[in-house]
Amino acid sequence: MGRIKFKYIVIAAAIIVMVVLKYFFGITNLWVYGIVIALAIIITQYYRKKQSTAKKLDTIEEYNQLVKSNPDDPNAYFYRAQAYLTKFRTEENSVKIAEKDLSRTIKLNPDYASAYKSRGFLHLSNNDHKKAISDFTKAIQLDPESPHAYYSRAVANTQLKYFKNALNDYEKVIEINPDNAEAHRNKGHILFKLKKYSPAIKEWEHSIKLKPNLETEIKPLIEGTKRKLNQL
Template sequence: MASEHVSAANNPCSASDGGTASIGARVGAATLSLCLALSALTPAAWAYNVRLRDVENPAMQNGVRAATQRRWDDAERFFQIVLQQEPDSASAYSNLGNVHLSEGRPEVAVADFSRAIALAPEAPVPYLNRALAEEQLGVNAATSGNQAQAEQHYRAALRDCRDAQARDAKEFAAFFNEGNVQVRVGAYDAALAAYSRAADLAPGIAGYRLRQAELLFQNARAADADTMMRGVVRKNPNFAEAQAALAAVEWVSGQQGKAEEHFDKAVNLDPRWSKMAFIRQQTRWPPALYDAMEKFLAIAASG
């Protein structure tokens, strides 16, 4: 029997980012996706084809629906019911982990994902979701000033990403998640390679290609970044983050008129893109791009 699984992996199933929202959403508020489904016995290659109507357990169906509606208490209750009925359900543990992660309880989520991994060691999704939880624990440790502990969690997250990749070489979210963590640790060449792989595996996801372009800029390939970002906004004109990032790249490249045009488009989509605090909160940009945007906003404000 196939079990529907809710993945916390940054909505990798959507055709594009859908507009103004950044597809690299904050780790602690993981986006839920129904298309990465698996069970303890379902091979990873089948995971992409499982549909909610194929799920036989009503409690699992109800849990998935509650989770996608962000009704975390209800979702947790239904997944616990599944575990009472099927104590060895890897999907139930993994879905429960997603709920706990979305509630801001990454320590509990890690334990849930670890149980799922023990029950289904060849399934990739619990590894990539545990990576999200480990990354959040790293962020929490870094915020509290414990950099050594943060690095320990980041290393654990990278191991999980690579374990997911080893189990399914087409698991694009695992490469995307790896890129996020590599940015955290300042390994920008590795981040670019991971994002590039994710974007190649999932060419319909505009946010993946944008992240690749952002790392091209970080790695001193501004012309390549400009070209790639232009392609993203041409296909996704309502992608506000892409418009804003392109404005910063064009400004430092001496294309002031084009920069102002793309910046105006970003702000028209959402005025908050004119605020650096909002940009830092909503994005996962590398340092060079933040620096470029700060300079652009400072000059724009003085003008």
């Protein structure tokens, strides 16, 4: 659960408490409302402090201690997983430990979108595309505006030759972020596989406009596809 999301949940809870106090118990004293607001601020600051502390940890032992001290906190497992996937990536069994921590995160909080995305990336890197699709799909259900989840699911769908599904995902990425050059490029690749050559060329050309350094990679594809069209 992200900081912003948690913040709004706390604020909403505080408002609900104030409404209940006013309309069900007839309490309208401002000092009571002040206490409710103060508690909401304290809870939010405590949560942010925990996140900040996790980001300052430097060793595996410190992350292990974080988990040991907070065995029921999904964030503790998530932070350790991210650490194993970044600064401790070279450690033995780092990927397996990270996957286990992400699964534990999800068990403790089934609505943890970032954990599904991270575990999906692991499955994708291990070429376990069906599991990757499953995790990215869950992440999308929880966070429908995440272009990374759609993009990664499109990659997995492409590997399984689910080209129409991949096309839908790339279109969603572009809907969310129209300037994503790689999404336009990959959409062109999918359209080519679906034998939609003219639309493929259009997507490739647009990707070059967005990111000119893609020209070296894509220009030969455009030229080859134009020749194919001339032969039809």
